[in-house]
Amino acid sequence: MLLGDIINGKEKSHLVIVHDNINQNGKPLLSCFVKSLLESIDFVHAILWDVSPGQFIGAFDPHLRERIFCYDGFSDPLGWNLTKNECDDSHVSVIHQNSNLAQVVKNNMAHCCSQSSNSGNVVKVAVVINSLSRLLLWKSSSAVCTLLNQLYSNPLDSQAGYQVVQVVGLVHTDLHDDQTLNAVNFLASSLLWITQDNNEPKAADQSTCWCRILHKRKTGKVIKKVESFAISNEFELTEHHDKDWNVSSSTANSEPVKEVDPTQNLTFNLKLTDNERQARSNLKLPYMYHEEKKSEVSVNPSGEGKVFYQPDEADDFDEEDPDEDLDI
């Protein structure tokens, strides 16, 4: 299916943007990309703002780790710690908020390629960014778009000895406004939104997630799919179902808003039926003056008083709520 094809490279895509949100974490999907990329290409360069290089690399098998280069923007992005460039690990280089990222990455790539001995072949490289959100919050969207463009465009001369196959970026959707997101999305050839499916019953498998995919082929064809998938602890993707966008989008938008109705399931009655209302109005209260009691009045023994209440027209004995017209 489409998601699997994008990840394993059957569908070519130069820039993949993964959108996640507070409730759905996109990092496993990103790791899935890294693992799959390492099978087909030589090096992965990971630009890390959100996780430490140790944590990012630790998720992969030791034999894969050698082919991942990390750019550490996590430990000291603003230079507060005054860290010296501790290059004890040749696989990690330190970057800052104002680093010229494209330049740093390209230099590093060229350096790697010159080191790897097989000079005849073109070295295939991919770039993974976790996450773009931090850059988007620091810089303008146009600056980020320029960076992305620089990253995935390959040098024209074959002297460089490397080729950037794919750039994969993670964006936390709910941190940005639509304008920023649109600018970045426009550049991308594949967009993956991790979403929640509302039709899914609550009891369904916890590991199953839904992903909305928009894939733009080089030929100009645009494919829109919604797929359910699961990712194992080893970042292997399992795909379950897929369907077209418009089917789900109509259902996804009609999310019912659950509100608590306090008058539901009460043990007593708050409303009156017509019969009950009738019965209530027929009830004669003991202190009121009415036909049957007339006799009592006449045979009232002398010396004893009794109070009777007879409502007259001016009495406020209306059933309607007097404050009904007030808009509180």
Place this chain on the structure above:
Amino acid sequence: MFADLNALTDFSEKCPPKRKFLLISDSQNDGSFLIHHFLALYIKGGFKVFFVALVQSFSHYNIVAQKLGANLGSACESGQVTFLDGLKLVSEGLDDKSKQEYSFEKPQTTVSDNNGDDSNPFLNISNHNFTLQPLYNRIKSSLGKETKPCLLLIDDVTALLSIGIHVQEVISFIHYCSVMMCSSPTTLDGCLVTLAHNDSDVDDEESLLLWKQLCYVAHMEFHVKGLSSGYCKDVHGQLTITHRDQNSIKHSSKVVQYKIHEKNVTCFAPGMSKGCSVALKRSRMEDRMTVR
């Protein structure tokens, strides 16, 4: 320190959270009882605490800690707890115009002065290029070399926004704090606990943005909210504890309701409060009577 909360989170005074960023958030309710909980937990466990208090005074925290069986005053004297009185320092920073200009002219000295423990970290607060780096340096010099578990407690980060600090500055500050406490390469087994408001009825984009960004950084979130059915005498609110696992797409969470007592907090499954069950029994009894 509340036994029920310890049972829910698997933390205790012998085994405090290690390398964790715990975010407390509240919506139309007050989540500060969790601040008192973690403060008392670390004081009783004998671990070091750096406490940045921005919304309440020392005496307030001292009195509540006493009720929970911890002595904040003596812990401060012995150096176990470093109490930073934000209320005082912020108002001093706002008042002191002359010093402000002085240090604005010489920003280099304040930046490089890592060990200047006694200077007010909020000194330049009304400058538009104010940074929280001095505060971070102060925390770092206090906790940075700790080898036992320790706690950095900030009682309300939303208050930093309210005194005019830019949201990105606050986020950078919290990022640095969480890197120091949770992922430093040294042996520091720290824990960062902080509270951010995200009231659902308040339309404040900045504080919402702050809360969302902190959610992405945090390992665990304690979300306190009021009951959707309104005020209740026996249930004071609902607590959702969400574990944010880096390696799974969905986050696992549990929901409990709680009641705050004089010296304790009890937690129970939603709808299972003692008060609720009494009301339930009574209504069932009434049902039976009417059937007869």
